[in-house]
Amino acid sequence: MNCKSLFLSIILLFIASHAQASSIKRMYxxxxxxxxxxxxxxxxxxxxxxxxxxxxxxxxxxxxxxxxxxxxxxxxxxxxxxxxxxxxxxxxxxxxxxxxxxxxxxxxxxxxxxxxxxxxxxxxxNGLPIWGYQRPNVLIWLAVKDGKNRYLLKKSDQSQIKDTVEKEAHRRGLPIIWPEYDTLDRQQLSFIDVWGEFWEPLKQASQRYKADAVLLGKMNWANGSWQVNWSLLMEDRIESWKLSALDMGMITSSGIDVATDHVSSRFAVYANSANDGELLVRVSDLYSVKNFATVSHYLASLAPVKSVYASEVKGAQVDFYLELSGDEKDLKRIIALGKILQPDTRAEEEPSEYVVRQGQMPMDSEKPDTGVTAVQGIQSDNGQSAKQEPLSPEVQRPQKPQPNMLRYRINS
Structure with missing residues (x-):
């Protein structure tokens, strides 16, 4: 096996083994x-x-x-x-x-x-959107009055209500988090705070979970039926709705259904060839093969991305060429959701002497000790989110206007 094949194998191994916590598995x-x-x-x-x-x-x-x-x-x-x-x-x-x-x-x-x-x-x-594998984590604070007791559901609880919520969240592909509600949480938040929808203590108690959205539920058994008030906090906006039903399973499932619709409406992408485009994403601070594989896998998994490859490497800085289904705004909004990349606002550095362009592979003796190299056609581990688009070194891509560039750095 030559050095190029060996390095590509290492890259693909890292890609296959580094999925994100909010990445949905077995979607189909x-x-x-x-x-x-x-x-x-x-x-x-x-x-x-x-x-x-x-x-x-x-x-x-x-x-x-x-x-x-x-x-x-x-x-x-x-x-x-x-x-x-x-x-x-x-x-x-x-x-x-x-x-x-x-x-x-x-x-x-x-x-x-x-x-x-x-x-x-x-x-x-049929006019429906596509929601990618990378999805926001939703923290659930669910307060229950069942006619005899009142309590907040937590991670360690065994509960039919909790099981129903988890089953519906799995069915809809919504990643959820239950609070520990341990001593630390109790110091900041009480049942009354949740039931009264006091958002300041709720926000403070939720910070430790690093969730992308908070779903608050007040579930009450009264007059022979269940009533639930739901509120979803996401991006500093609160959406609220009320449901009532005799069946506990139906009312909890419906609550998760509405919450999922609200969340997906912010991040799902509609296919529209008129908005398809190309984009360069320059990512800095990729000092290891693991970092390179993580970013490649992440970009390939995003809903607006049809294909992605590393087009140029400058030391620990890599330019990724993306073909989009949708526009630049869709991509920026979804990247902002994740925790992999952050905008790079630093002054642009001068390119290093070591530059590898797409379709090239330097000899070992030419590589600086950065741990990063250029690889053709990086593909997601499930083979579904992005397709390889290899170019032979002998084939020159036709000259065309340079696409817009976004600059990011990997989160340390």
Whole structure:
């Protein structure tokens, strides 16, 4: 193996092993309990699976009404059956009974994986956005009065309400955080503060969790039904809504649905060829292969990015060429959400003598000791967010206007 192939292998290894905490995994995978392996039942499960995947990828609760379910079976890339254990079956039947929807006892769990390109095309054709893998973490402060007790739900609690919230958040692809509500939290925040929606102590107590948004819920059982007041704090804006229902599962799921719609509306990107463009992103302080791989993976995973490659290296400074689905504002807004990059406002330094352009690979003897090199066609570990776009060293890219440049530095 030559030095170029070896270095590329190292880069890809780092990319595959450094995912971000708020990166959604298995976005296009879902499973459904089924009673048999009959084709008609399987196709019905495919339709339900497409509904879930479409909502997760678009971030929109409008997806079920907009997509074409008749083509669900044509969008499957893989599927397989797993025999359900008695414990799984009993848990499923118990949950169904509690929701007032008695169902036939299932025997199998049908796992299915949808083709990401076909799903994105389906969403785009029906006017729905794409929400990328990188998503904001949402901290949940949920105060409950159940008729007998009052309490704040915390990370260590075992609770049906908490389980329902987590299940719906997973279904919608919303990363959530439960508070520890330990001694440190209790010194800053009480049940009354949450119930009274006193945002100053809420903001102070939330700082330790470094969440991107805070979801406050006040859940009360009164007069034979549940009432919940929800408020979402994100980017210094508060959105509030109220829900009421007899069923606890329905009201908590609906609350997460509305919250997800609010969050995704800020970060999901609509496909619009009129806004497609190109951009250079110059990232500084990349002193190691790990830093290089982290930034490459991160840029490739962002919703507006169709493809990305490292076009030029100047010491510990790398220029990434991006093809966008959307515009520069979309990208800047989503990068501001994350914790990987921060704007570089320092004065531009003179280029070092060591410059590697896309399509080149220096010999070992020519490399300075920076730990960074140029690699063609960096691709995300899931192979879905960005495509390789290699250029042969012998092929010259046609001259065209230089795209705009954004300057960032990696967060230390």
């Amino acid at each position: 995978e879902v499973s459904q309990p089924v009673v048999s392996q009959d084709k008609q039942i399987r196709n019905a499960a495919f339709e339900q699976g497409l509904i879930e995947v479409a909502m997760r990828v678009s971030g929109s609760s409008r997806a079920p009404a907009e997509i074409d379910l008749m083509v669900a079976s044509q969008m499957i890339s893989q599927y397989r059956y797993f025999i359900m254990s008695e414990k799984e079956i009993n848990a499923y039947m118990k949950q169904s009974a509690s929701q007032g929807t008695p169902l036939e006892k299932p025997r199998y769990r049908l796992w299915m994986k949808f083709d990401d390109a076909k799903v994105k095309q389906q969403l785009g054709n």
